[in-house]
Amino acid sequence: MFWNKLLNWRVLWLDLKRMTALRQAVFLAFSFVILLFAGGAVSTWLIEREIEQNIDQQLLSMHSQLSQQLMQSENVNTILPKSPVLFASYRDKAGLIYGVKSKKLFNKQGFINIDIEMLDNYADDWRIYAAKASTGILTVAINLEDRYQILVITGQSYLAVSIVVSVMTLIVGLAMGLVNQRRYNKISQVLETIAAGDLSARIAPQKQQDDLDLVATRIDATTHRLEVLMRQMKDLSANIAHDLRTPMARLRAKIETALFDIEQQTSAKSVAQVQAQHADTLETALTKIDEMMNTFTAILRISNLSSGEFKGHFVTLSLANIVNETAEIYAAVIEDSGRLFSCNVMADSTIQGSRELIIQLLANLIENSIRHTPKGSHIYLNCDKNLLQLVDDGDGISEAYHQRVLEPMYRLETSRQSAGNGLGLALVNSICRLHDAHLSLSKSSNQDSIAVPIKDLCNGLTVTISFEVP
Amino acid sequence: MRILVLEDDRELGEWIQSGLSDAGHVVDWLEDGQHALAATMTNEYEVVLLDRMTPGLDGLSVLKAMRCAKKNTPVLFLTAINSVEDRVEGLEAGADDYLAKPFAFTELLARVSALGRRNSALNAVEETLLKCKDLNLDILSRKCFRQGKSIELNTKEFLLLDIFMRNQGRIQTKAMLLEKVWDLRFDPTTSVIETHMSRLRAKIDKPFEQALIKTVRGAGYVLE
Numbered sequence: 001m002f003w004n005k006l007l008n009w010r011v012l013w014l015d016l017k018r019m020t021a022l023r024q025a026v027f028l029a030f031s032f033v034i035l036l037f038a039g040g041a042v043s044t045w046l047i048e049r050e051i052e053q054n055i056d057q058q059l060l061s062m063h064s065q066l067s068q069q070l071m072q073s074e075n076v077n078t079i080l081p082k083s084p085v086l087f088a089s090y091r092d093k094a095g096l097i098y099g100v101k102s103k104k105l106f107n108k109q110g111f112i113n114i115d116i117e118m119l120d121n122y123a124d125d126w127r128i129y130a131a132k133a134s135t136g137i138l139t140v141a142i143n144l145e146d147r148y149q150i151l152v153i154t155g156q157s158y159l160a161v162s163i164v165v166s167v168m169t170l171i172v173g174l175a176m177g178l179v180n181q182r183r184y185n186k187i188s189q190v191l192e193t194i195a196a197g198d199l200s201a202r203i204a205p206q207k208q209q210d211d212l213d214l215v216a217t218r219i220d221a222t223t224h225r226l227e228v229l230m231r232q233m234k235d236l237s238a239n240i241a242h243d244l245r246t247p248m249a250r251l252r253a254k255i256e257t258a259l260f261d262i263e264q265q266t267s268a269k270s271v272a273q274v275q276a277q278h279a280d281t282l283e284t285a286l287t288k289i290d291e292m293m294n295t296f297t298a299i300l301r302i303s304n305l306s307s308g309e310f311k312g313h314f315v316t317l318s319l320a321n322i323v324n325e326t327a328e329i330y331a332a333v334i335e336d337s338g339r340l341f342s343c344n345v346m347a348d349s350t351i352q353g354s355r356e357l358i359i360q361l362l363a364n365l366i367e368n369s370i371r372h373t374p375k376g377s378h379i380y381l382n383c384d385k386n387l388l389q390l391v392d393d394g395d396g397i398s399e400a401y402h403q404r405v406l407e408p409m410y411r412l413e414t415s416r417q418s419a420g421n422g423l424g425l426a427l428v429n430s431i432c433r434l435h436d437a438h439l440s441l442s443k444s445s446n447q448d449s450i451a452v453p454i455k456d457l458c459n460g461l462t463v464t465i466s467f468e469v470p
Numbered sequence: 471m472r473i474l475v476l477e478d479d480r481e482l483g484e485w486i487q488s489g490l491s492d493a494g495h496v497v498d499w500l501e502d503g504q505h506a507l508a509a510t511m512t513n514e515y516e517v518v519l520l521d522r523m524t525p526g527l528d529g530l531s532v533l534k535a536m537r538c539a540k541k542n543t544p545v546l547f548l549t550a551i552n553s554v555e556d557r558v559e560g561l562e563a564g565a566d567d568y569l570a571k572p573f574a575f576t577e578l579l580a581r582v583s584a585l586g587r588r589n590s591a592l593n594a595v596e597e598t599l600l601k602c603k604d605l606n607l608d609i610l611s612r613k614c615f616r617q618g619k620s621i622e623l624n625t626k627e628f629l630l631l632d633i634f635m636r637n638q639g640r641i642q643t644k645a646m647l648l649e650k651v652w653d654l655r656f657d658p659t660t661s662v663i664e665t666h667m668s669r670l671r672a673k674i675d676k677p678f679e680q681a682l683i684k685t686v687r688g689a690g691y692v693l694e
Contacts, residue, residue, distance in 0.1 A: 283688065286574075293572060294657060301656075313558065328626065329652060333665045360656045367658065 020184075025173020033166040040158030047154055051147045052127075056111055059129035062088070062140045067133035085143045092136040105139040106130060113144070183212050187219065199227040244292055251288045254281050298423040305430040310354055317355055319467070320348035323383040326362040330381075334366065338375035346384035351467045353435045361431040364424040365390040365463055373460070382449070386467040391444050396459040402441040428463075437467045471516040471586045475499045476506040476532065477548065478524045482571075486519070489575050490582065503527025507535050515543050517585045520565075522549035522556070530563055537564040544585035548573075557655075576689035580641045587637060600635035602693055605674060605682055607635050616674055626651055627670045634683065634693035643690035667691060 066088055069079045080088040080099035089099035091106050104114055109130045117124050125148070130139040186203055193201040202223065203216040258281045261274065304310070327343035334341040362381065369379045373394025382389040397405060406429040432439040444460035473490055477483040478501045487499040498513070500506045503526040510518060510532075518536070520529035527535075533545055544566040549556060557568050567581050600607040606615045612628055614621040623631060629651045633642060644663040648654045651666075667683070675681040683693050 286688065290574075297657070312555070325652075329662055332669055333662055336661075336665050336668075356654060356656065359654060363656075363658050363662075 023177075025177050026170065029166050029169035029173055032169055033162050036158065036162045036165060040155065040162070044151055044154050044158075048147070048151060051150060055127050055142050055144075055147070056129070058142060059111070059127065059140050062086070062142075063129055063131060063133065063138060066138055066140065070134040070138065085145070086141060088138065088140045090133070090136055090138050092134075100141075105141070106137055109137070116141075180212065183216070187212075187216055191219070194223055194226075199223060199230055244295060247288045247292055251285055254285060257281075295423065298427060302423065302427055302430050305357075305427070305434050310357060310434055314352045314354055316350055317353050317358070318348055318350055319358075319383055319386070319388060320345045322355060322358050323362070323381060323388065326359050326366070327381055329359075330363065330366050334370060334379055337370050339370060339373060340376075340378040341381070342378070343381045344383070346382070348383075349385040349467070349469060351386065351435070351469075353467075357431045357434070361428050361465070362388070362390070364428050368424050369394065369461070377460070380449075386469045388465045388467070389449070389462060391449055391460065391462045393444055393458040393460040396443055396461045397441070399443065405441070406439070432465055435467060437465050440464050440466075471582075472496045472514070473498070473517045473519065473582065474506060474509055474513070474515045475519045476503060476524055476529060477501065477519070477521045479521075485575075486578070489579070493579055495582075501525070503529065503532050507532045510536050510541055510543065511539065517582050518543050518545045519582070520545055520547055522547060522560075530560065533560070533563050533565060546578075546581055546585055574643075574688070576641065576686070577643050577645060580643045580646060580690060583640045584637065584642075584646065587640060600632070602635055602638055602682060603680070604678075605635075607631055614674070616678060619677075621673050623670075623673065626666060627673065630666065630670050631674065634691070637693070639692065639694050641686050641690050641692045646690070 066079060070076065070090065073079055076090050076092075076098040080090060082088075082099060087100050089097060089102070089105050091097045097103075097106075100116070102116055104116065105128060109132075111127065111129050113125065113127050115124050116126055125144040126141045127144055128139050128141040130137055132138075183205075190201045190203045202220050204220065205213040205216040207213060258278055261277070323343065323345055327341075331341050331343070366379065366381070369377075369390060369392040373379070373392050377392055377394045380389075380391040382391065406425050429439055440463070442462045442464065444458050444462045449462065473495050475483060475486050475490070475497055477486060477499065480501075483499050483501065487497045490497045498509060498515075500509060501524070503524045505526065506518075506520070506524075507527060509515075520532055522529045524532075529547060529549075533547075536543065536545070545564065546567045546569060547560045547565045548569055548571060549560075550571045560568055566585055569578060569581060598609045600609065604617050607628075608614075609632070612623075614623050614628070614631065630647065633647065633650055645657070647663055648658075652662075671681070671683055675683055683691055686692055
């Protein structure tokens, strides 16, 4: 326990040394204290000068007052004051000194600081002013004890304030540094986890208040996107493995069997029979290869779309025209498949895009609907301004899977056995992204339908694509 | 037809050469772009097949040089890079058609025949009345008759039949029809072409004894 604590303290100390926030706080505190001391020195000096000027004023006025009195009065001794804080001395032209008898007082004329012992309980520092008065020289003196007192008090208060302020600054800086450090640590810890391969780690800042939270949120968003992409990659490789290996294995088996048959050509079968059988085998092989090729083409197409290469070929398009064109191509296909089709164009809108890609997008959605709805279902293709919508009244997809089905090669278990490579909706999603269009899947209902009333109690799938209006 | 093939992959080149030869064409197969350019300058070809990336001189440069020298021989581009950028660049440089690898040989053969036919059609006078046995198509009035009976066709059906009537005896692949009639270059997984073809056949073939449009297994359709 103790060692743990000590270790923690050691770690904490290492942290402290490393902590940018704390270093800044300490640096600030020290600069603050230095500034405070400099400020104290300057103000003490200013106060001292002020007091000195004040004393000098007092000395001057005292001197002139006494000079006048000296001129009028005969008895010098009665005029000269003497107290613990001030006194005056006079030296007449004969050299006789009245008042405090010290020669030091008359050495020099003007303002001087001198040291004279007068009373025990007062300091010996005096400021004197000596100048001509009457026929001699008059020196007036004021004790400097009070000035010292003021200076000492000023100095002490500055010191006290400095100590309190620096301690406070250090404590606050340390606290803030520690709080921020904890957040930095959390971020770096999460990034470390992510770097180690766990993409599910999140910083999850509690609040959204400052830059650090913003950075954390951004990192989380990036990680989330990475996680989705990684999962898609995993799904993609797993599904490529499944969807391409299976037909490849079958293909291999077929060719192997055919080869075996040629080697072991039994006389029981006629040449024509064997040839027909081989032709059949080869045709199946070709179909399988084409299927695999289509899957690859679709994967390439999706990666091409993600690269944004198509954007250079965008033109101004009318959505209504595209919808009508698609309807013209697919009406017959849908009807021949035993489903009902209606196309409703409410209002047109022009967008920037690629005609072929949007037709492919609608074609994929329609083909999906045909593939996953029972015969007799109704498929609607609607267009209203910048909204395109494909509605069906089939069995739909559980809402839990609405996001997942947009990922490349994600296939619901139920559809694994049916045709298709699981790339249709992913391609749709990529095309939407390229066009900055918003793609949403929902359960078919009258609320979401932009054109037609849907029959009640329907589970079908509604795909809505909303393009940005320029 | 005399055809020049520029393809640096031996196996593929041999395959194209033997396949086209079997179909009755005379094929010169070269592996180097500079040799191919020289060949187009000295010989008269009816169709030129250019691979996009070849040693010496790449296909695109060969094509540009040919067009600069006023050689208007139809060019079919073959490429492994199936990107829009690539296709647009090729077509802008003056390529007449574009085929991405891997492709079915029937597709290549059909496109080569179409290009050869386009070449001769350039010199021919535009016909306004197309005929195939007892089937007539009037381009100007957009009317269709068989055995004297008028047949109503919608726009796309008319376009489809127009293509078949102008290319009698030549296979039209699904991809070619999608490009020519609907201007689409992706492969819809469902039977778009089959559906429209069966509707067209229901109008021009079904009511009559002899079927004119035939399905070529694994390739496409042909009108004869």
